[in-house]
Amino acid sequence: MTDSPIFLDGDDAAKRLRSLLARRDDASLGIAFWGSGALKGLGLDRRPAGVGTRILCDLFSGACNPGEIKKLLDAGCEIRTLDDFHSKLSVVGDVAIVGSSNASSNGLGFEGARAAGNVEANALITEPTFVAEALQRFNLSWERAPPSPRLWPMR
Numbered sequence: 001m002t003d004s005p006i007f008l009d010g011d012d013a014a015k016r017l018r019s020l021l022a023r024r025d026d027a028s029l030g031i032a033f034w035g036s037g038a039l040k041g042l043g044l045d046r047r048p049a050g051v052g053t054r055i056l057c058d059l060f061s062g063a064c065n066p067g068e069i070k071k072l073l074d075a076g077c078e079i080r081t082l083d084d085f086h087s088k089l090s091v092v093g094d095v096a097i098v099g100s101s102n103a104s105s106n107g108l109g110f111e112g113a114r115a116a117g118n119v120e121a122n123a124l125i126t127e128p129t130f131v132a133e134a135l136q137r138f139n140l141s142w143e144r145a146p147p148s149p150r151l152w153p154m155r
Helices: 010-023 066-074 110-116 128-144
Strands: 006-008 027-031 053-057 078-081 088-092 095-099 122-125
Touching: 006 010, 010 088, 010 095, 010 122, 027 128, 053 128, 066 078, 088 128, 095 128, 122 128
Parallel strands: 027 053, 053 078
Antiparallel strands: 006 122, 027 088, 088 095, 095 122
16 A cells, blocks of 8 residues: 555445455544444454454434444444544554544445435545554543443443
């Protein structure tokens, strides 16, 4: 890969993120809102048990689908929540994706919903200093989030 950023729309961001998640164990996904289809759309249902998938979102905004969050938890993802979290920053291995897309049909165009989705802008960045700083920023937010979030009564 090149150190120059690559611009991605929502559908391209989903494809790149899915490909990265299939090849790398270390994933830190700071994406505010998770909608129906995110687990399968990103291939998180195919990740081996025990790999590190950390998700930071805003569960209590009303914009996360409770059923999808339960599926993510059942798949072994570790989820933390921060009130007013609005970031869209993913670091998978030595790649960062930063942009406007939430993990939803409108944001990442799951299940062919691209035409009905939002117009999104994201950047895939491999420059090592940027990726390291992105992971550091994710980790700072991760540490601020409660380790055992109060999840809906679905647990």
